[in-house]
Amino acid sequence: MAYEIYIGDRMYSSWSLRGWLMLEKFSLPHNVHMVGLYSGTMAQEMAHLAPARLVPALRTPEGMVVGESLAIAETLAERHPEAKLWPSDPAQRAAARWLAAEMVAGFSSLRGECPMQLGHIYEGFEVSRGVKADLERIEALFAHARKVSGRSSGYLFGDYSLAEVFYTPVAARIMGYGLPVSEETRAYCKLLLSDPAVLKWQALAHQVSYDPEPYAMDLPKRPWSLD
Numbered sequence: 042m043a044y045e046i047y048i049g050d051r052m053y054s055s056w057s058l059r060g061w062l063m064l065e066k067f068s069l070p071h072n073v074h075m076v077g078l079y080s081g082t083m084a085q086e087m088a089h090l091a092p093a094r095l096v097p098a099l100r101t102p103e104g105m106v107v108g109e110s111l112a113i114a115e116t117l118a119e120r121h122p123e124a125k126l127w128p129s130d131p132a133q134r135a136a137a138r139w140l141a142a143e144m145v146a147g148f149s150s151l152r153g154e155c156p157m158q159l160g161h162i163y164e165g166f167e168v169s170r171g172v173k174a175d176l177e178r179i180e181a182l183f184a185h186a187r188k189v190s191g192r193s194s195g196y197l198f199g200d201y202s203l204a205e206v207f208y209t210p211v212a213a214r215i216m217g218y219g220l221p222v223s224e225e226t227r228a229y230c231k232l233l234l235s236d237p238a239v240l241k242w243q244a245l246a247h248q249v250s251y252d253p254e255p256y257a258m259d260l261p262k263r264p265w266s267l268d
């Protein structure tokens with residue numbers, strides 16, 4: 042029996058990426074359903090999942106529908122304790138939940154000004170005060186996570202957890218717009234984005250093209266690379 046995960050796009054939908062990673066990275070069997078995020082058919086294609094109306098949305102093997110990334114994450118973590126979606130240690134688990142919750146609720150400048158895209162690296166992006174403040178906050182949260190876990194590099198809590206799921210699209214924004222962060226944060230972003238699951242997602246993203254390109258910026262760009 043498999044989960045059904047509804048997503049909208051691979052190149053641009055950060056929430057879709059999170060919803061899929063929660064299943065893919067923890068080896069939870071799933072089928073992917075793509076709905077028309079940019080074609081105007083999404084509402085109709087998701088009507089049977091109401092009141093879920095955004096991507097990602099999850100349907101469990103028994104038919105229960107869950108919307109909202111954090112609710113999906115908690116549902117999966119509760120149903121699959123053996124998969125260790127959250128860290129086992131209570132203090133680390135609390136910190137991981139904090140990071141995920143703050144991601145869902147915050148960083149509005151970064152999210153608004155640097156839409157996730159996995160296609161290319163923009164050059165010359167001018168960092169606003171708001172984006173700078175969001176980056177500083179993200180790095181403060183990473184520092185807190187590392188203090189709690191005692192891990193100075195690699196995944197924040199030692200093993201891959203939902204914290205990584207929630208921050209992978211943040212890493213894509215940092216790398217995709219060449220945003221100024223510490224070497225440690227850059228190394229962490231590269232770790233998240235070189236994950237085989239993310240590379241698989243990114244390769245599939247390139248199979249779809251849009252005209253005009255969503256969220257295109259009038260800036261020079263170069264091919265995607267983590268160098």
Ligand SMILES: N[C@@H](CCC(=O)N[C@@H](CS)C(=O)NCC(=O)O)C(=O)O
Nearest residue numbers: 054055056057095096097109110111
């Ligand atoms: N708070 C939601 C956000 C989900 C979300 O905004 N998804 C976007 C796609 S990235 C969406 O469905 N947009 C369609 C719309 O707003 O009509 C979550 O955590 O899952």
